[in-house]
Amino acid sequence: MTEAATSASQTTASGTPPQGEAAPSDGTRQDGETKTTVWVALGANLLIAVAKLGGGLVAGSPALLSEAAHSVADSLNEVFLLASLKRSRKPADAAHPFGYGKERFFWSLIAAVGIFVTGGCFSFFQGFEAFTSSSQETLTGYVVGLLVLFVALLAEGTSLVRALLQVRGQAREACRTMRAEVRHSEDPALRTVLAEDSAACLGVVLAMAGMALHMVTGQGWYEGVASLSIGALLVYVAFVLGRGAKDQLIGVAADPVLRREILDFLDAQPEIDAVTEVLTMRMSPDSVLLAARVDLAPGVESEHVEDALVRVKRGLAERCADVDHVFLDVVDADREDRRRARREREVIERAAEAEAADGRTD
Numbered sequence: 001m002t003e004a005a006t007s008a009s010q011t012t013a014s015g016t017p018p019q020g021e022a023a024p025s026d027g028t029r030q031d032g033e034t035k036t037t038v039w040v041a042l043g044a045n046l047l048i049a050v051a052k053l054g055g056g057l058v059a060g061s062p063a064l065l066s067e068a069a070h071s072v073a074d075s076l077n078e079v080f081l082l083a084s085l086k087r088s089r090k091p092a093d094a095a096h097p098f099g100y101g102k103e104r105f106f107w108s109l110i111a112a113v114g115i116f117v118t119g120g121c122f123s124f125f126q127g128f129e130a131f132t133s134s135s136q137e138t139l140t141g142y143v144v145g146l147l148v149l150f151v152a153l154l155a156e157g158t159s160l161v162r163a164l165l166q167v168r169g170q171a172r173e174a175c176r177t178m179r180a181e182v183r184h185s186e187d188p189a190l191r192t193v194l195a196e197d198s199a200a201c202l203g204v205v206l207a208m209a210g211m212a213l214h215m216v217t218g219q220g221w222y223e224g225v226a227s228l229s230i231g232a233l234l235v236y237v238a239f240v241l242g243r244g245a246k247d248q249l250i251g252v253a254a255d256p257v258l259r260r261e262i263l264d265f266l267d268a269q270p271e272i273d274a275v276t277e278v279l280t281m282r283m284s285p286d287s288v289l290l291a292a293r294v295d296l297a298p299g300v301e302s303e304h305v306e307d308a309l310v311r312v313k314r315g316l317a318e319r320c321a322d323v324d325h326v327f328l329d330v331v332d333a334d335r336e337d338r339r340r341a342r343r344e345r346e347v348i349e350r351a352a353e354a355e356a357a358d359g360r361t362d
């Protein structure tokens with residue numbers, strides 16, 4: 001067939017245009033779990049920040065003050081993440097016809113910047129200051145500081161356990177390991193909280209080690225090393241989170257398993273002779289845009305093309321709930337198009353098999 005001048009209209013699972021409707025509800029339950037996880041992390045970090053700041057001022061400890069800055073940064077980030085959860089569910093409108101799902105990725109990027117500036121940079125500053133400072137701290141002050149850090153470790157650990165429980169539940173639903181769920185999760189809010197809490201627990205341990213060694217040896221450079229280590233840890237976490245958010249904002253493709261499922265469905269349709277190209281973009285954790293070029297099978301009459309494509313898109317939306325923005329272009333595929341499509345299909349198959357093997361549970 002000749003290339004169609006117009007592609008089939010965009011449809012949702014019900015076949016009606018999505019503009020002006022609420023976002024799909026498939027991710028509502030997961031959003032509720034993520035929101036609870038973020039609130040737990042926010043409450044813990046606010047209490048810990050106050051405790052660390054007070055203990056740091058009493059003890060005069062650079063490592064403890066660095067940890068206080070870390071908790072302040074985490075608290076601000078949780079506020080950003082809560083805002084992203086709410087704003088990303090705004091319904092599509094004329095100005096944003098594909099919805100506001102990418103708000104998640106934007107605020108995750110802001111959170112990464114917050115970790116870098118508020119946490120990492122201040123920790124480096126405190127570390128360098130510890131090497132040049134000649135002040136002496138009291139034993140009582142350090143005992144208070146260590147007690148504050150121990151309580152902080154318990155609170156941060158509680159928040160981390162909450163995040164890990166959510167990850168474990170999602171991993172069970174997806175039939176993959178927790179490690180694979182963390183690596184392939186499309187929820188930037190959960191990934192950010194998990195990274196923050198993990199870094200916070202490790203940071204507290206580093207601060208406790210630096211304070212204890214300073215108290216035993218009288219050498220303040222131990223705390224300087226602890227502060228610099230905390231700073232390096234936070235910069236690394238910020239880099240990893242920022243890189244992921246950047247990719248999602250630019251427009252990252254759906255995972256290979258979903259792309260293979262889309263290809264399998266389209267190839268199985270009697271009206272479609274060949275799928276020459278499949279382009280996907282993740283719009284939010286539970287929303288994917290699909291643009292595909294298809295060559296219709298011989299015998300499909302032109303007056304039936306629109307009905308056939310609408311039926312195909314409805315079936316695709318029912319099978320792949322995340323694929324809620326679908327555009328199909330009818331083309332006349334030549335031999336080179338079909339060869340290129342086979343090569344791309346092989347690449348997707350290998351990537352999907354590798355991802356499935358990586359996430360396979362025992």
